[in-house]
Amino acid sequence: MSQRGGFLKSTRRKERSGYWFVLPYVMFFLLFVAYPLVFSFVLIFHRWNIITPMEWIGLKNLSHLLSDPQFFRAMRNTFVFLFIHIPLEIVVALGFALLLNSKISFRGVFRALYFLPVVVSGVVVTILWQNLYSYDNGVLNTLFTRIGFPRIPWLIDSVFAMPSIAIMATWKNVGIYIVLFLVGLQNIPRDLYEAADLDGATGTKQFFHVTLPMLNPTIVLIVALSTIGGFSLFIEPYVLTGGGPMQSTMSGMLYIYNQAFYFGHMGYAATLGFVFAVIMLLVVVLQRKTIEAEAT
Amino acid sequence: MIKSMMKMFFLFAGAVVFAYPFLWMIAGSLKPELEITNLWLWTSNASFHNFRQVLTKIPIGRAFVNSMFVSLSTTMSVVVFGSMVGYALARLNFHGKKILYTLILFTMMIPFQITMIPQYILMVKLGITDSYLSLIIPTMMSAFSIIVFRQFFLSLPQALIDAARIDGCSEVRILFKLIYPLSRSTIITVALLTFMATWNDVLWPLMVIRERSLMTMPQLVTIFVIGGEAEAQLGPQLAATTLLVARASSHPGVRVFPKILHRQHGFKRHKRITE
Known part of the structure; x- marks a missing residue:
């Protein structure tokens, strides 16, 4: 095998292991950072006590806050x-x-x-x-x-x-x-x-x-x-x-x-x-x- | 001469201000109820009565085990995953690397105020409130540790890693067998910071744990003191708090931590990113 081919192969291997290394964090990020951020934004427009279904109230939370x-x-x-x-x-x-x-x-x-x-x-x-x-x-x-x-x-x-x-x-x-x-x-x-x-x-x-x-x-x-x-x-x-x-x-x-x-x-x-x-x-x-x- | 005496005086006064309350607390935990409010530390009626009361009233031994298990699991996970992602960001090439790095920096700026309620709801949805999982999973990985590891790995010579690659070493082996032994001080720093933060946290446990046998030690002591169980008696309160401190001061943190902070300018630099 030529040296060039070997080098290419090793970079490709390198790339794949990069994905494996960051995969757990990406999953963690989606579940515990991205999802809560998006959900917190959704919650702002709702009235909810966890037990009953969510109720859309528009900007009432913000006007109540003010x-x-x-x-x-x-x-x-x-x-x-x-x-x-x-x-x-x-x-x-x-x-x-x-x-x-x-x-x-x-x-x-x-x-x-x-x-x-x-x-x-x-x-x-x-x-x-x-x-x-x-x-x-x-x-x-x-x-x-x-x-x-x-x-x-x-x-x-x-x-x-x-x-x-x-x-x-x-x-x-x-x-x-x-x-x-x-x-x-x-x-x-x-x-x-x-x-x-x-x-x-x-x-x-x-x-x-x-x-x-x-x-x-x-x-x-x-x-x-x-x-x-x-x-x-x-x-x-x-x-x-x-x-x-x-x-x-x-x-x-x-x-x-x-x-x-x-x-x-x-x-x-x-x-x-x-x-x-x-x-x-x-x-x-x-x-x-x-x-x-x-x-x- | 007078100047250095003055210096010593102020330093000593400071030491008294920072240490006396702890001494007073430890003394108080051994004193009978009536003598506690006395400023003098010595008592001739010292006994372990207060400690016995704490031990019979609350499952503090169990709480210690809980805290230890949760903090150790979190710390190990933060170190392993933090170093893996840090290594990938520092030494591997893959698509989306830049985006991921930016996202991680962004994550460090998100205040807990925003995510605490949705995270709690997530725990409820996953059905893991009142379990160790709810205490460990949300803090299993931290952006801060990733950045610290990335920064340190960038300072290692690339030739070292290349040599290992030519020898046919897998990236996993390079990280854990070759780089880990070289990263001891960074690992210790990350581990100590994570352990302390996890051990001392009360707000999150108060949110997700209601079952007494699963409570962490600081949480249980808080509930003991502000709930009615201490029956407004100072002695048992101080005894419970002393037990909590006994753990902390035996912890290498007290001795090693200021030194590390002092030495590692890295800490300061990375902390700045959180602003």
């Missing part, structure tokens, strides 16, 4: 969460990353300790903080009364409840962002600092004119990840407050879950999911544009 105060409440709660969570998280994570980004003993130990809440299940963190936040004898209020502060109604006041959840989420996730900032910090070329030194820029100036702009991609990533996290908030309000007090911690996910599994409104739940997802993607894109524009 006049649903609970939907707007969930939206508002999500933004309250993001408004506190994102800045707090960036400041805390960057602070610790800067501290860790120097020759320091026990660096690995500290990093691992900060990372502990990330690895632990959200359920654990939530149950733990439920006890820390307890009004009468929670750890935080006991500490506060010891040093002469008044008790704070962490989870039982509609003004405090969402910020409390935002603080808890920061505590849980900050470890991952510390590591991301550390990677970002170590990717900044040394000579930028040397040039800044030569130009007489001091520590703070270097931070604002070298470090921070160079960390821009990391900040974009962190803002996007925590926005997605904020829109996906579920177990925290589910365990801590059940969405209360006075709907102040009702998150998008929890509202979808309740609509689907307490009221059996599958069509409306799918509509909510669709709208929340679209808003989330818009927010992420907008944030990205703003942050990247600021850097230049």
Whole structure:
């Protein structure tokens, strides 16, 4: 057999095995990605509780959503969460990353300790903080009364409840962002600092004119990840407050879950999911544009 | 000197903030009910009473086995299929390769909010709610793992694969016998991320599992705490949560994970695609 024929044969074999390799995923994609996407779109125009036949209602789900105060409440709660969570998280994570980004003993130990809440299940963190936040004898209020502060109604006041959840989420996730900032910090070329030194820029100036702009991609990533996290908030309000007090911690996910599994409104739940997802993607894109524009 | 002392002080304060709640919880699980709210960790009346109560009230051992089985099956499947598709995308030629790659990138951007209700309905239609299948099948393959594997396989020298092909090796053997040993760190990264995500998930199990004996561990503990079973007693709640953590901290994730994240710039790059 000529060499050429052998080569052709081997490419053909290569192609066929390519199909075999991706076939399982293509089937998976059709069943668990494409079908749900199409079906979610179909559900938007139907009223359905799974048991009785589907009923076509046109745009009623969408018009109901636009006049649903609970939907707007969930939206508002999500933004309250993001408004506190994102800045707090960036400041805390960057602070610790800067501290860790120097020759320091026990660096690995500290990093691992900060990372502990990330690895632990959200359920654990939530149950733990439920006890820390307890009004009468929670750890935080006991500490506060010891040093002469008044008790704070962490989870039982509609003004405090969402910020409390935002603080808890920061505590849980900050470890991952510390590591991301550390990677970002170590990717900044040394000579930028040397040039800044030569130009007489001091520590703070270097931070604002070298470090921070160079960390821009990391900040974009962190803002996007925590926005997605904020829109996906579920177990925290589910365990801590059940969405209360006075709907102040009702998150998008929890509202979808309740609509689907307490009221059996599958069509409306799918509509909510669709709208929340679209808003989330818009927010992420907008944030990205703003942050990247600021850097230049 | 003063500067480094200050640094140490802040780092140490941070360590206390992140570690104390866990210590308080473990201490609380061993304390009698009345002493739990005490800030001090030590008690002279320590006992396993709370743990015994948890063990008699809920099938937490069974839940552990469920979680382990589901997470391990999912992880194995994600690694095997992820690497297969990743290899095909990186090193094989076939029609529709570009389209498939674009579709996979697109899949990573679909939020769970959109697919959760239709996926649940699909489980109902297939008649597999309240079974292990409903916990494993929807997460059997992940776009994220495919991309990670593809990226890594692209960095391997083509000459290596060509040599194996000339020797008459089948593509399956090339992947599993030749490339797998070279991909250990990538496999570990994907496996850890998948295992953690599956183990910690509560929302999906809450949707598809109602039967107590099939519940995953985080799900069962959630139900135990917010349902009436803990009878508003703190001790058993903390004991149940401690059992859940005991698993997590014995998990190599705590030690290895931050290191991997740190080392693998790949992670950061791929995560960015999800934005």
